[in-house]
Amino acid sequence: MSSQTDYQLTSLPNNKLVKKRRSFSRIVKNPAFLFLLPTIIVFVLLGVYPTVSAIWTSLLSYNLTEPSNVEFVFLQNYISIFKEGRFWIALWHSAQFVVTGVGLSFVIGLFIAMLLNKITRFKTFYQVGFLIPMVISPTVAAYNFKFMYNYNFGIFNSLLEKVGLERIDFLGNSATALWATVVIDIWQWTPLVILILLAGLETLPKEPYEAALIDGASPLKTFFSITIPLLKPFIIIAILIRLMDSLKVYEYIQLVTASGPGTSSETLNTYLATVGFNWFEMGSGSALGLIALNITSLLSLFLVKKTNMFKAGEEH
Amino acid sequence: MKFKMTLIGLLASMMVFTSACSKDTGADTNTTSSGNSNKLEGTTLNVLIKTGYESEAITAYEEDFEEETGIELEIEVVDEPTLRKKFVLDSTSKTGAYDVVATQFWYMPEYIQGQFLEPLDTFIKDKPSEWLAADDISDGLKGTFKDADGKLYSLPVSASSGVLMYRKDLFEKYGIDVPKTTEDVLEAAKTLKEKLPTDTVPFVGRGESSSGSFGSSAGWAWAYGASVLDKEGNVTVTSPEMKQAISDWVTLMKDYGPTDASAMGWDTMSEMFRQGKAAMNFDMSGFPSVYTDPSVSSVADNVGVAIISGPANETAQWVYAEGLGISKYSKNKDAAWQFLQWRTSLDVAKQEAADGLRIDFPLDSIYETDEFKDATESLDFAGELPKIMSSFNSAYWPNVVEFDKLGQEFQKEISLAIEGKQDVDKALSNAQANVEAVVKK
Numbered sequence: 001m002s003s004q005t006d007y008q009l010t011s012l013p014n015n016k017l018v019k020k021r022r023s024f025s026r027i028v029k030n031p032a033f034l035f036l037l038p039t040i041i042v043f044v045l046l047g048v049y050p051t052v053s054a055i056w057t058s059l060l061s062y063n064l065t066e067p068s069n070v071e072f073v074f075l076q077n078y079i080s081i082f083k084e085g086r087f088w089i090a091l092w093h094s095a096q097f098v099v100t101g102v103g104l105s106f107v108i109g110l111f112i113a114m115l116l117n118k119i120t121r122f123k124t125f126y127q128v129g130f131l132i133p134m135v136i137s138p139t140v141a142a143y144n145f146k147f148m149y150n151y152n153f154g155i156f157n158s159l160l161e162k163v164g165l166e167r168i169d170f171l172g173n174s175a176t177a178l179w180a181t182v183v184i185d186i187w188q189w190t191p192l193v194i195l196i197l198l199a200g201l202e203t204l205p206k207e208p209y210e211a212a213l214i215d216g217a218s219p220l221k222t223f224f225s226i227t228i229p230l231l232k233p234f235i236i237i238a239i240l241i242r243l244m245d246s247l248k249v250y251e252y253i254q255l256v257t258a259s260g261p262g263t264s265s266e267t268l269n270t271y272l273a274t275v276g277f278n279w280f281e282m283g284s285g286s287a288l289g290l291i292a293l294n295i296t297s298l299l300s301l302f303l304v305k306k307t308n309m310f311k312a313g314e315e316h
Numbered sequence: 317m318k319f320k321m322t323l324i325g326l327l328a329s330m331m332v333f334t335s336a337c338s339k340d341t342g343a344d345t346n347t348t349s350s351g352n353s354n355k356l357e358g359t360t361l362n363v364l365i366k367t368g369y370e371s372e373a374i375t376a377y378e379e380d381f382e383e384e385t386g387i388e389l390e391i392e393v394v395d396e397p398t399l400r401k402k403f404v405l406d407s408t409s410k411t412g413a414y415d416v417v418a419t420q421f422w423y424m425p426e427y428i429q430g431q432f433l434e435p436l437d438t439f440i441k442d443k444p445s446e447w448l449a450a451d452d453i454s455d456g457l458k459g460t461f462k463d464a465d466g467k468l469y470s471l472p473v474s475a476s477s478g479v480l481m482y483r484k485d486l487f488e489k490y491g492i493d494v495p496k497t498t499e500d501v502l503e504a505a506k507t508l509k510e511k512l513p514t515d516t517v518p519f520v521g522r523g524e525s526s527s528g529s530f531g532s533s534a535g536w537a538w539a540y541g542a543s544v545l546d547k548e549g550n551v552t553v554t555s556p557e558m559k560q561a562i563s564d565w566v567t568l569m570k571d572y573g574p575t576d577a578s579a580m581g582w583d584t585m586s587e588m589f590r591q592g593k594a595a596m597n598f599d600m601s602g603f604p605s606v607y608t609d610p611s612v613s614s615v616a617d618n619v620g621v622a623i624i625s626g627p628a629n630e631t632a633q634w635v636y637a638e639g640l641g642i643s644k645y646s647k648n649k650d651a652a653w654q655f656l657q658w659r660t661s662l663d664v665a666k667q668e669a670a671d672g673l674r675i676d677f678p679l680d681s682i683y684e685t686d687e688f689k690d691a692t693e694s695l696d697f698a699g700e701l702p703k704i705m706s707s708f709n710s711a712y713w714p715n716v717v718e719f720d721k722l723g724q725e726f727q728k729e730i731s732l733a734i735e736g737k738q739d740v741d742k743a744l745s746n747a748q749a750n751v752e753a754v755v756k757k
Contacts, residue, residue, distance in 0.1 A: 064408050065430045065717065150584055151576040152515070152593050172523075172576030174737055260525025261578040262732040277401055278527075279721045 058287035064280035077287040086263060087288075090271040091295075093178055097267055098246040101185045105242055106235070108186065109193025114227075116194065117201040127198070134191040142255035145184045146171070149256070171257055174264035181252040181265060189245060193238045200234030201227075236307050240300055247296050268292050357386030359651040364392050365418040366399050369602070369674045370474050370638050373664055376673065381658050387651045396420060403643070407432035412645030415652040419470040421460040421637040421710070425717045433469040434642040439653045440468070447654075447661035452679045460637045460710050470639030471660040475678045476600040477708045478535045478624070478634035481607055483595045485618040486512070498539050498626040501596065502564060505572035508595050518572040520594035521565075523580045525731040527723030532599065533730045534723075535633035537561035538712035539626025544726060544751060545714045551755060553726065553748040557628065562730065562740050568598075569734045578735035590614060598624070600634045601704045605675045608695060621697040623707055631707045637678075676701060718754050725750035 027033050058078070061071040081087050116126055133141070148155045149170040157167040170180040204227070212222045228235070250269050253259055259266035259274070266274075272292060276285025365371040371393050378389045392414075394402065400423055406413045407430060419427060427433050440450055450458070453472050461470040480495060487494065487504070490511045495501045501519075508518035522529035534544055542558035545551060552558065569577040574588065582599070586606065589597045590613040597603070601621075610616040624632040640659055642652040658664060665677050666687040675692050682688050683702045692698030714722055726747045733743035 064404055065426050067408055067430070146584065147587070150587075152517070152574050152588055153591055167575070169575045169579075171579035172574075172735060173578075174732070174735060177579070257579060258524045258526040258528075258581065260728060260731050261735040262525055262728045262737065264732075274724070278397070278724075279718070280404060 054286045054290055057282050058290055060283045062281075062283045064282050073283070077283045078291075081284065081287055081291065086266070086271065087268075089263060090266045090268045093264075093266060094247060094268040096178060097182055097185070097249060098243060100179070101182050101189075101246045101249075102239060102242045104182075105186045105190040105193050106239060109190045109238065110197055110235075112190070113194045113197035113201055116198055130194055131191045133188045134195075136188070138188065138251040139255065141184060141188055142251045145180075145252075146256045149180055172261060174261050177257045177261060178265040181249075181256055184252045184256065185246060185249060189242060193242060196234050196238040196241075197231065200231045204230050232307065236303065240303060243299060243303070244296055247292065247299075268295075356648075356651040356654060358388070359386075359648050360388045360390055361415045361648055361651050361655055362390045362392070362413060363416040363655065364394070364399060364402060364414040365416075365640075366396050366420070366638070367393055368638075369605075370418065372673050373668045374659060376671070377664060377667060381655065385651075385654055385658075387654060389655070403427075403432065404430070407643065407645065410645050412643055412647055414643050415646040415648045416655055417641055417643055418473070419461065419639045419641045421635075421639070422713070422719045422723075424461055424469065425715055425719065427641070428463045428469060429717050432644055434644050434646070434649060435467040435469060436471065436642070436653075436656075437468055443650070443653060445654065445657050447657040447663065449657075449660055449662050449679055452662065452681050453660075454678070454680065454706070454708070456710070457637055457678055457708060460635075460713075461639050461641075470641040471656050472637055472639045472678045473660055474602070474636075474638045474674075474676070475705060475708055476602045476634060476636040476676070477704050478598065478632045479601045479604065479704055480622045480624050480632075481589065481597045481599070481604055482620045482622065483592070483615060483618050484620040485615075486516075486595045487620070494620060494622050495596075495624060496622065498536070498561075498564060498624060498632065501598070501624060502568065504596065505568055509572055512595060515593060517574050517588075517594050519568045519596045519598075520573055520577070520580065520585050520588050521569055521598050522582060522585055523569050523573070523577045523731055523734045525578075525724070525728040526581070527720050527727060528581065529731070530723035530727045531634050531636065533562065533565050533727065534712060534714075535635060536565045536598065536626075538709070539624060539628065539630050539632040540564075541626075541628030541630060543712040543714075544722070545716070545755070549716075549755065551748055551752045553751055554744050559740065559744060560627070562733070562744060566730070566733045566740055566743075570736060573734075578731045598632065598634070600636055601701075602636070602674075602676055604697060619697075621700060621704070623700070623704060631709065633707075633709055633712060635708060635710045635713055637708075637710070676705065678705070680705075716755065722751055722754045725754055 059072060059074055061069075061073045061076070063069070112130060116123060116130070119126060147153075149157075151157055151167055151169050151172065154170075156170070160167055168176065170176050208226045208230070209222065212226055217225070248269055249267060250273055253265055253267060253270045254273070257265040259270050263271075268288070269292065272285060272288040275281050275288055279285075363374070365374060371391075374389075374391060375393065378391060382388055392402075399418060400420075403414060403417050404426075407427075417433075419433070440448065450468075450471060457472050457475050458468060461472060462468050480501060482494070482504075486492075486508065490507060492504050492507055493500070495504050505518040512518060522532040537543065537558055540557045540561035542552070542555055542561045544553055544558075574580065574594070576584075580588075585597065585599070586603060588594045589603075589607060592615045604619060604621050607613050607619045608616050613619075626632060640656050642649055642656065646652055660679075662679055662681060662685075665679050665682045666685055668674055669677070669682065669685070669691045670687045672691060675688070675695070675698065677683075677688075680702070692701075716722060729738070729743040729747040729750065732738050733740050738746075
């Protein structure tokens with residue numbers, strides 16, 4: 001009976017469709033599917049739907065305040081963005097922000113993590129102390145720094161003057177405004193790097209170090225040949241998280257410099273926020289958002305591939 | 317089959333629940349409230365307002381309103397950009413999460429075009445209560461909340477014009493007359509620069525690269541008869557009047573202002589003046605009440621206020637107006653109307669004056685009340701307030717939907733000129749092109 005049914009099915013002109021239906025119903029009936037269903041629903045709602053919606057919106061000329069005036073413009077938003085000098089300047093500022101912010105917070109973070117790893121007394125006290133900046137709201141941190149940077153009454157300039165140095169116009173100068181915001185980013189997020197790298201340092205095996213000691217390797221050689229390779233998975237995780245955070249930076253720039261003077265401290269993300277949420281240009285805003293998303297994804301992929309992160313993790 | 321039946325049952329119960337909810341929330345839409353709010357008792361109003369002294373009276377006296385009307389208030393106080401975003405998103409999604417919303421006059425073209433607000437004319441005509449004080453507000457101010465057909469969309473709560481605030485002690489010490497014109501301000505700044513100690517600057521104003529600083533440079537330019545857009549909507553940023561105005565403004569900010577003048581926002585600017593590190597400040601007329609408050613200002617006893625006019629015999633402006641409107645998608649419009657009338661009433665204004673919450677009001681008759689006179693008897697410039705409020709003139713303001721973009725595109729060039737990165741000619745020709753691009757879109 002069953003072979004006859006099979007024969008009949010395969011002889012039908014839409015047999016492929018029927019087969020697909022059968023395999024779909026088999027999947028649905030599988031208990032594993034039921035267990036996975038909540039995750040799938042959440043993923044579709046929070047991941048797939050917003051992405052597809054953003055892609056569609058990026059192809060529209062659509063201002064949120066004019067909902068009746070929506071037009072399909074295909075790739076026009078992307079073409080306009082790539083033609084705009086402001087986009088490329090913002091991208092260049094983002095690159096400067098990311099390279100400096102991530103680079104310096106990694107170097108400082110690794111140095112402090114290694115110091116903390118050596119300390120035995122009051123270790124928890126120092127650890128908690130270093131984590132304080134990370135738990136402060138970025139908005140509060142930005143406002144405080146804005147006043148601390150002030151040329152006339154800011155604490156930084158008072159200190160500079162007290163040690164006999166010239167006052168610096170941190171925020172009113174195009175040459176320094178962006179770097180002033182990078183400092184806030186480093187101050188606030190280096191503790192995260194410390195946290196990750198310290199966790200990594202505490203899990204490193206002792207044997208390679210004992211072998212290096214016996215072989216008479218210098219501390220520098222030990223550091224570069226043992227510590228760094230063993231710490232590699234933690235370093236990559238720290239850099240990846242910092243990279244994504246730095247590309248998304250908003251508060252430090254918007255509240256401290258308002259992207260100025262001019263647009264001298266405007267990054268890709270603040271430009272995106274201006275287009276999307278100040279001007280409500282949802283089409284261009286979505287296009288910018290997708291460009292930013294692709295840049296972050298490509299950079300992350302590049303980093304993971306180049307450093308063989310997962311391989312290193314397996315070896316470790 | 318069993319599953320299907322369960323699903324149908326579930327859907328049916330959800331529909332019943334939803335309709336029950338919507339009946340409940342929409343119940344008062346058809347009630348009347350002309351002076352009688354009994355029928356509105358038990359209604360909950362969601363009010364979205366901006367931080368600042370406009371919101372203080374609401375949070376301070378909300379219980380009085382609730383007791384008197386039986387209407388309950390759910391108040392959300394946020395900063396201005398957040399307020400705009402929340403209201404626009406709520407309106408475009410047509411959810412009606414907010415019944416009453418604070419409206420800044422510069423976003424009115426956007427709100428009117430999007431039809432986010434309920435016109436108030438019918439309410440004023442058909443449902444006035446004893447609180448209604450719309451006739452006590454100048455037509456010029458009400459005009460900033462009207463559409464092209466003259467329909468009113470908000471009742472004004474506050475208004476601000478432009479004033480020069482100066483240090484009386486320093487002006488007396490160096491024998492400088494109180495400035496009356498833009499030229500006097502430049503002259504005074506020059507004298508002060510020669511005589512002031514190095515830690516105090518002659519002048520401070522807003523110079524940062526945001527639409528929030530547009531009010532300073534464009535308002536100053538109005539004294540010279542210059543505006544960004546003319547009456548026909550043409551971009552006139554490179555006019556000779558604008559060139560003269562912005563040259564003087566940049567001179568004030570760059571040569572007589574703090575080194576970081578191009579980064580000055582309202583917060584850092586006011587902090588400088590309050591700390592006694594600036595001798596003059598041109599900004600909104602709401603600031604003198606802050607500068608004369610000894611709890612936040614070290615120069616509280618020495619603040620003078622002057623209205624400044626320019627070569628075109630116009631007053632230098634820093635126009636700001638805030639009102640309260642009813643969301644088009646509100647389900648409690650009558651209750652919202654009660655709230656609007658109460659908040660903008662003379663009774664509440666008198667209470668605010670008596671409690672020292674503020675001294676500048678959009679209601680003309682407040683300045684004759686005992687409460688106002690008692691509250692301001694120690695302030696020299698209190699007598700000037702009606703004059704300051706009547707100098708309000710929004711004629712120069714670019715009344716366009718794209719204001720935020722236009723303001724930023726103009727101001728970012730001025731900010732670079734203040735920094736010294738480009739001269740005024742270059743700044744204005746760039747700004748002309750930028751603003752043209754915004755208006756053309």
